[in-house]
Amino acid sequence: MFWEIFDFLSSKCSTKTADWLMSQTKHRPQVAIICGSGLGMLADTLKCQDSFAYSDIPGFPQSTVQGHAGRLVFGELKGKSCVCMQGRFHMYEGHSLLKTTFPVRVFKLLGVETLFVTNAAGSLADCLQPGDIMIIKDHVNFPGLVGLNPLCGPNDDKFGPRFPAMSGCYDKNLRCLAMEIAKQLGVAGLMQEGVYAMVGGPNFETIAEARLLHRLGVDAVGMSTAPEVVVATHCGLRVFGLSLITNKVVKSYEDSDSVNHEGVLEVGRLRSHTVQQLVTELIGRMEINNNNTNNAA
Numbered sequence: 001m002f003w004e005i006f007d008f009l010s011s012k013c014s015t016k017t018a019d020w021l022m023s024q025t026k027h028r029p030q031v032a033i034i035c036g037s038g039l040g041m042l043a044d045t046l047k048c049q050d051s052f053a054y055s056d057i058p059g060f061p062q063s064t065v066q067g068h069a070g071r072l073v074f075g076e077l078k079g080k081s082c083v084c085m086q087g088r089f090h091m092y093e094g095h096s097l098l099k100t101t102f103p104v105r106v107f108k109l110l111g112v113e114t115l116f117v118t119n120a121a122g123s124l125a126d127c128l129q130p131g132d133i134m135i136i137k138d139h140v141n142f143p144g145l146v147g148l149n150p151l152c153g154p155n156d157d158k159f160g161p162r163f164p165a166m167s168g169c170y171d172k173n174l175r176c177l178a179m180e181i182a183k184q185l186g187v188a189g190l191m192q193e194g195v196y197a198m199v200g201g202p203n204f205e206t207i208a209e210a211r212l213l214h215r216l217g218v219d220a221v222g223m224s225t226a227p228e229v230v231v232a233t234h235c236g237l238r239v240f241g242l243s244l245i246t247n248k249v250v251k252s253y254e255d256s257d258s259v260n261h262e263g264v265l266e267v268g269r270l271r272s273h274t275v276q277q278l279v280t281e282l283i284g285r286m287e288i289n290n291n292n293t294n295n296a297a
């Protein structure tokens with residue numbers, strides 16, 4: 001009963017929100033971008049903007065984290081129609097996973113075909129330094145592995161199947177194109193592919209946790225992204241993801257470094273231009289398949 005009410009509300013709500021947005025803007029986005037902590041400047045690249053505070057959008061959750069402005073920006077980028085979330089929702093804010101991923105289904109209903117997810121993350125791999133950019137090749141969804149998954153509850157067949165495959169959820173062609181663009185922009189030295197892991201947060205890792213993640217083969221860790229990608233893949237969106245490495249995760253008891261959110265945001269500011277260039281070129285050069293038949297509407 002509980003799940004039935006929840007599911008009904010989610011499905012109805014996303015349709016209501018998408019309809020409201022379509023009544024307020026002429027943009028019909030093909031691409032959606034979710035900005036990670038300190039990466040909200042990605043929206044500044046959009047031309048002919050229509051912008052909405054989350055608090056004005058029916059059904060939208062509210063951002064509570066510093067570095068997440070809480071605005072949905074529509075606009076054009078290199079001839080493609082885009083929508084950009086300046087601020088995402090995290091599980092640790094107290095949102096249900098249905099709420100943290102709610103915008104993804106709204107994007108599907110708006111006709112979006114490709115989702116760009118970005119985040120700030122700590123590095124566990126020795127070869128990833130603060131300021132580097134990791135193209136996400138795959139993820140480990142730790143909350144998902146223990147049942148904290150936005151797809152739990154009755155399946156909404158309008159969006160996708162009960163048991164969606166997640167192998168290949170980060171599009172290989174887009175990953176290759178991103179590396180090619182990085183070479184042309186002269187920033188290939190900052191970039192490599194890796195595995196992102198989502199943990200629940202809001203605390204950063206203990207040293208024992210950091211060592212565990214490292215041994216498990218995780219390259220970068222954060223507190224977001226995986227649920228959005230699961231929901232996007234479930235409803236057939238193509239996904240590209242990148243992590244801006246904002247800090248090294250402390251793995252040694254001898255190391256006196258410690259991470260804080262202000263430092264995370266600062267690295268975002270320092271790398272804003274490069275991240276903007278990469279995303280702009282990638283969106284400009286990627287093919288749109290127009291395979292969002294919008295059959296979830």
Ligand SMILES: O=P(O)(O)O[C@H]1O[C@H](CO)[C@@H](O)[C@H]1O
Pocket residue numbers: 035036037065088090118119120121201222223224225260261264
């Ligand atoms: O994942 P995004 O939203 O980029 O933010 C990352 O940065 C914050 C910690 O500084 C956490 O919210 C973590 O998930």
Ligand SMILES: Nc1nc2[nH]cnc2c(=O)[nH]1
Pocket residue numbers: 120121122123199201203204205221222223246247248249259264
């Ligand atoms: N969990 C986690 N999230 C982050 N976001 C940015 N840096 C970090 C980090 O070191 N750990």
